[in-house]
Amino acid sequence: AQSVSQHNHHVILSEAASLELGCNYSYGGTVNLFWYVQYPGQHLQLLLKYFSGDPLVKGIKGFEAEFIKSKFSFNLRKPSVQWSDTAEYFCAVITNTGNQFYFGTGTSLTVIP
Amino acid sequence: DGGITQSPKYLFRKEGQNVTLSCEQNLNHDAMYWYRQDPGQGLRLIYYSQIVNDFQKGDIAEGYSVSREKKESFPLTVTSAQKNPTAFYLCASSIARDNTEAFFGQGTRLTVV
Numbered sequence: 001a002q003s004v005s006q007h008n009h010h011v012i013l014s015e016a017a018s019l020e021l022g023c024n025y026s027y028g029g030t031v032n033l034f035w036y037v038q039y040p041g042q043h044l045q046l047l048l049k050y051f052s053g054d055p056l057v058k059g060i061k062g063f064e065a066e067f068i069k070s071k072f073s074f075n076l077r078k079p080s081v082q083w084s085d086t087a088e089y090f091c092a093v094i095t096n097t098g099n100q101f102y103f104g105t106g107t108s109l110t111v112i113p
Numbered sequence: 114d115g116g117i118t119q120s121p122k123y124l125f126r127k128e129g130q131n132v133t134l135s136c137e138q139n140l141n142h143d144a145m146y147w148y149r150q151d152p153g154q155g156l157r158l159i160y161y162s163q164i165v166n167d168f169q170k171g172d173i174a175e176g177y178s179v180s181r182e183k184k185e186s187f188p189l190t191v192t193s194a195q196k197n198p199t200a201f202y203l204c205a206s207s208i209a210r211d212n213t214e215a216f217f218g219q220g221t222r223l224t225v226v
Contacts, residue, residue, distance in 0.1 A: 009153070034214055044203065044217040090155060092215075099144070099163055100171065101205075101215050105155035 023091030
């Protein structure tokens with residue numbers, strides 16, 4: 001079965017620090033990749049997605065992610081975090097032959113003002 | 114407004130009772146999903162459905178049941194056979210073709226006492 005690994009479980013940063021959250025998946029074929037965010041008390045929202053084309057994708061709120069096929073990775077980045085970025089972040093994958101989304105275990109980000 | 118509605122937001126039940134969680138969507142999506150979210154474990158798939166009157170077990174289907182009699186509705190029943198039912202339950206939907214992103218409801222927090 002496919003799996004998604006998020007290596008950072010808890011990350012604490014000061015405002016203006018740069019962020020990179022790791023995501024790796026296990027599937028050799030074509031995949032669609034997603035990053036979702038869950039702000040405290042809110043539902044999961046899509047941050048960005050990759051289907052094909054330019055491996056560097058930009059999402060909402062200044063987030064971006066880079067798909068590196070050779071490393072089976074889709075890391076999330078933001079140059080300068082804000083206190084309002086405090087949330088839980090989930091990486092997800094769906095394969096081109098599959099019909100279900102696989103989620104990582106999530107990374108809890110706390111940004112200190 | 115288009116979206117996914119889960120009700121209720123909070124649910125309390127006594128041990129041994131079955132309970133049904135509601136999920137309705139007006140996005141005209143074919144696919145619907147139920148996930149369970151536990152701290153440190155991310156989102157785990159319980160059941161999913163690609164079309165009306167058809168559904169498949171996910172990774173943790175034991176102790177749960179679903180139905181898909183209408184395109185817009187995908188209720189989840191947590192039965193007394195589920196060993197550890199207290200959790201946060203998330204419903205999602207997506208367009209089945211093209212593997213586009215999933216949209217999530219606000220979730221239902223079930224507490225069994």
